[in-house]
Amino acid sequence: xxxxxxxxxxxxxxxxxxxxxxxxxxxxxxxxxxxxxxxxxxxxxxxxxxxxxxxxxxxxxxxxxxxxxxxxxxxxxxxxxxxxxxxxxxxxxxxxxxxxxxxxxxxxxxxxxxxxxxxxxxxxxxxxxxxxxxxxxx
Amino acid sequence: xxxxxxxxxxxxxxxxxxxxxxxxxxxxxxxxxxxxxxxxxxxxxxxxxxxxxxxxxxxxxxxxxxxxxxxxxxxxxxxxxxxxxxxxxxxxxxxxxxxxxxxxxxxxxxxxxxxxxxxxxxxxxxxxxxxxxxxxxxxxxxxxxxxxxxxxxxxxxxxxxxxxxxxxxxxxxxxxxxxxxxxxxxxxxxxxxxxxxxxxxxxxxxxxxxxxxxxxxxxxxxxxxxxxxxxxxxxxxxxxxxxxxxxxxxxxxxxxxxxxxxxxxxxxxxxxxxxxxxxxxxxxxxxxxxxxxxxxxxxxxxxxxxxxxxxxxxxxxxxxxxxxxxxxxxxxxxxxxxxxxxxxxxxxxxxxxxxxxxxxxxxxxxxxxxxxxxxxxxxxxxxxxxxxxxxxxxxxxxxxxxxx
Numbered sequence: 001x002x003x004x005x006x007x008x009x010x011x012x013x014x015x016x017x018x019x020x021x022x023x024x025x026x027x028x029x030x031x032x033x034x035x036x037x038x039x040x041x042x043x044x045x046x047x048x049x050x051x052x053x054x055x056x057x058x059x060x061x062x063x064x065x066x067x068x069x070x071x072x073x074x075x076x077x078x079x080x081x082x083x084x085x086x087x088x089x090x091x092x093x094x095x096x097x098x099x100x101x102x103x104x105x106x107x108x109x110x111x112x113x114x115x116x117x118x119x120x121x122x123x124x125x126x127x128x129x130x131x132x133x134x135x136x137x138x
Numbered sequence: 139x140x141x142x143x144x145x146x147x148x149x150x151x152x153x154x155x156x157x158x159x160x161x162x163x164x165x166x167x168x169x170x171x172x173x174x175x176x177x178x179x180x181x182x183x184x185x186x187x188x189x190x191x192x193x194x195x196x197x198x199x200x201x202x203x204x205x206x207x208x209x210x211x212x213x214x215x216x217x218x219x220x221x222x223x224x225x226x227x228x229x230x231x232x233x234x235x236x237x238x239x240x241x242x243x244x245x246x247x248x249x250x251x252x253x254x255x256x257x258x259x260x261x262x263x264x265x266x267x268x269x270x271x272x273x274x275x276x277x278x279x280x281x282x283x284x285x286x287x288x289x290x291x292x293x294x295x296x297x298x299x300x301x302x303x304x305x306x307x308x309x310x311x312x313x314x315x316x317x318x319x320x321x322x323x324x325x326x327x328x329x330x331x332x333x334x335x336x337x338x339x340x341x342x343x344x345x346x347x348x349x350x351x352x353x354x355x356x357x358x359x360x361x362x363x364x365x366x367x368x369x370x371x372x373x374x375x376x377x378x379x380x381x382x383x384x385x386x387x388x389x390x391x392x393x394x395x396x397x398x399x400x401x402x403x404x405x406x407x408x409x410x411x412x413x414x415x416x417x418x419x420x421x422x423x424x425x426x427x428x429x430x431x432x433x434x435x436x437x438x439x440x441x442x443x444x445x446x447x448x449x450x451x452x453x454x455x456x457x458x459x460x461x462x463x464x465x466x467x468x469x470x471x472x473x474x475x476x477x478x479x480x481x482x483x484x485x486x487x488x489x490x491x492x493x494x495x496x497x498x499x500x501x502x503x504x505x506x507x508x509x510x511x512x513x514x515x516x517x518x519x520x521x522x523x524x525x526x527x528x529x530x531x532x533x534x535x536x537x538x539x540x541x542x
Contacts (some may be wrong), residue, residue, distance in 0.1 A: 018482075018541065040481060040497050041511020063511065065479035066541070126481060 013113045017070035022077060023059040024069075030057070035133030037125055042068050046076075046133050053084045065126050067117075072130040074111040084138055091131050098124055146432075147521050149173055161492040161526045166311050166470050166517030168361045169342055171425075175365060178424035179417040190416055191390065205416050208423025209406070212371055215426040216356065217347040222376050222405035226419050229370035230338040231261040233357035234305075236372055236409060237334055238265035240385040241355075242303070248274030251300045253331070256282040256507060257310045257317070260500040262336045266305060275302070282507060286313035286462030293325055301331040308340035312499040312515055313462030314470030316340075320351055327352065332378070338362055342519070343441060343468055345434045348373055360418060365425030369418035372409070379405050386411040432520065440520040445469040447524055448516075451531045457538055461508055469518040472499075475534065478541045480512045486537045492530055 027047035036043045044062035048055055058076040062068075078090065093105045094114075101116025118124040147153045149172040152160060162170060186200035193202070206221070213221045227233045242265075246252070252266050256279055263277075270277055278296055281289045297304065304326045309316050323333045334355040337346060342363040348356055355378070360369040374382075384391055384402055388411035393401040402408045429437070448471060453460060457476035475483055480496035487494055494516045498505045505511060516530065 015541070041505070043511075065481035065485075067481070120485075123481070123485065 013110060014066045014070040017073045018066035021060075021069045022073035024061060024073070025059055026061055027057060027059045030059075031137070033133050033137030035129055035136065037064075037129055039125075040065075040122075042126060042129055044068065044072060044130055044133055046072075046130065046137065048079070048138075050084075055079045055082050055084070060130065064129070067114075067123055067126040068129055071111070071114065071127040074109070075130045075134070078107075078109065078111065079134075087134065087138060091135055094131055095128075098127065147523075149428075150521060151176070153521065156491075159491040161522075161530060163516040163518060163522065163526075163530065164493045164495050165342075165519040165522075166339055166362075166515065167495055168367070169364050169519055170521070171361075171366065171421075172364055172428050174428055175421045175424045179366060179421045182417045182420050189413055201416060204420045204423075205414070208419045211423040211426045215429070216371075216373060217349055218373055219349065220376060223348075223373055223379065225372040225374065225379070225406045225409045226414055227357075227370045227372050227409075228368055228415070229359040229361070230336060230357045231370075233355075233370055233372035234262055234334065234336065235265045236385050237355055237357075237374075238269045240382045240409075241332075241378070242266075242269040242275075243273060244381075244383055246273060246275045246302050249300065250275040250302045251278050251298060252276070253278050253280065253296055253301050253304045253326075255280040255288055255306060255317070256503050257286075257288065257307050257313070257315060257501075258305065258503070259307060259311055259336065259338070260502070261338075262305045262307060262334075263503070276300075279503075282504070286310065286315045286464045286467075288315075288317055290318070290322075293322070297326055297329045297331060299329065301326070301329060304331050304333045305336070306333060307336045307338075308346075309337075309343070309468050310462070310464075310470070310501075310504075311339045312470070312472045312501045312504055312513065313464065314467040314472075314517075315462055315464035316466040316468060318466075319353070323352055339468065339470070342429065342437075344438055354378055360422040360425060363422075363425055364428055366418040366421035368415045369422045371422075376405065379409070384408050384411065388412045390414075437520045441469050441518065444518045444520075444522055444524070444527065448518070448527050448531075451527065452534075455531065455534055455538070458534065461504075461513060469522075471516045472513045473516075474510065474513050475538050475541075478537060480514045482541060483514050483534075483537055486540060487530075487533055490529075490533045490536075492533060 030047040030049050033046045042064035044060055047059045049057040058079040060072045060076055097103045097105055097115045098118040103115050104112050114127050117127055150170040152170055186197040188197045188201050190202040190205045209221045209224050212224050266277055283289045308319050319335055326333045332354040335353050337356050337358040341358040354375055356373040358371055361367045391403050391408050391411040393403055459474045461472040484494055484496040496514045497512050
């Protein structure tokens with residue numbers, strides 16, 4: 001039981017994205033990557049518009065819990081304007097804040113809300129799914 | 139109204155330690171362990187912490203006696219004819235795998251049929267799929283109905299003269315359906331098929347008499363009946379176990395060994411290679427004593443009350459979909475809240491001290507049937523209370539509001 005975790009994580013940000021996910025929907029003529037978590041049935045499809053090695057636009061669709069939708073919303077926001085070679089570092093930063101509650105990484109902006117989530121192993125998988133789908137795809 | 143006394147809940151250290159803040163509704167996954175079981179294992183580890191069998195000193199005698207007394211307790215608990223019919227395994231999964239690899243590889247031929255049901259846990263599907271891929275036998279399936287009961291309308295045509303084995307779950311771990319096991323065993327036997335019953339979800343909830351059921355193989359786990367993790371039982375009719383080759387080789391399961399030839403130990407040692415989980419086995423024996431002391435009469439009355447009390451209230455929650463409404467059922471409730479992902483439901487309940495589970499519950503064929511990826515499951519035991527159910531129902535209503 002962890003009330004601090006629950007209220008901070010859910011109430012401030014996650015619930016908002018659960019109701020109104022950002023960058024939700026299909027992008028036409030885009031690269032498309034799919035990922036799923038077979039254990040819980042979560043599913044995500046990621047769309048990227050690329051020019052040369054730069055991500056011009058990103059969106060997602062799929063089915064999953066509030067954490068998955070929030071993580072995918074935030075990630076697709078972060079991706080806009082990034083170069084592909086910058087993604088690995090961003091992902092490493094994301095994994096690192098997951099592991100340390102109280103940690104912060106400026107580049108991750110709102111996604112810092114997931115700091116320390118890896119203490120909740122099953123929920124960390126939900127936050128990671130969009131990122132892993134991205135890394136496996138590119 | 140039957141009242142559950144605190145002294146009964148005080149048998150369980152977790153409930154005693156946090157009486158107000160823990161509502162444990164994940165009993166289908168594992169039941170809590172009473173202090174008597176924990177103490178019994180502690181006794182073994184502190185007073186005679188040595189290996190069983192063949193030790194000619196008093197501690198080894200004590201450990202062996204405790205270990206074999208436990209086998210005797212299990213034999214009596216399910217009314218088996220002899221302790222030769224009680225094989226200690228790691229759990230239900232291990233027991234089923236033993237049958238699939240020993241009985242299956244010996245007696246099943248290409249084209250032979252294994253009949254399962256759509257309600258099976260993955261533990262009673264995967265070992266058979268692996269066997270079929272290896273030897274070319276075929277799996278057929280008894281379908282389920284919307285209410286979570288088996289559709290037995292075509293049972294007589296599903297059990298053919300090629301059916302060698304029927305694998306059947308006694309109580310569904312996600313829907314709570316209690317299957318008409320005796321009836322299916324009779325039909326199977328009339329066609330010459332053997333029957334394996336997965337009793338993992340039954341063993342702690344009502345008495346099972348293997349002779350009365352005339353079941354060929356019965357599998358269950360210690361940790362779902364107030365016993366320790368890592369111990370389970372395979373019951374098999376003596377003549378069937380006699381005819382089966384060992385599935386594993388090693389110490390303890392032999393009579394004579396040389397490099398050219400090995401002869402095997404008599405039952406049940408033949409199927410217990412290596413040092414057994416002695417403390418867990420002794421704990422399991424103590425768990426049967428615990429159940430006997432509480433009594434199945436009390437357990438059943440109590441759980442039926444919890445069942446009807448919950449059903450009446452859970453169905454009234456707006457936006458709640460209940461899966462499985464079998465007439466014969468146990469106090470297991472599978473559900474979804476419209477618009478709230480099961481992960482979010484369990485996370486919200488956890489934060490209120492309520493322990494339930496979400497996911498596919500190792501029942502993907504059931505998820506496929508209802509066309510859902512996952513569901514929530516609350517499962518109860520006799521030590522749960524009506525107050526806990528009231529709190530659970532109110533919290534579910536709150537959950538829906540929170541996420542809407």
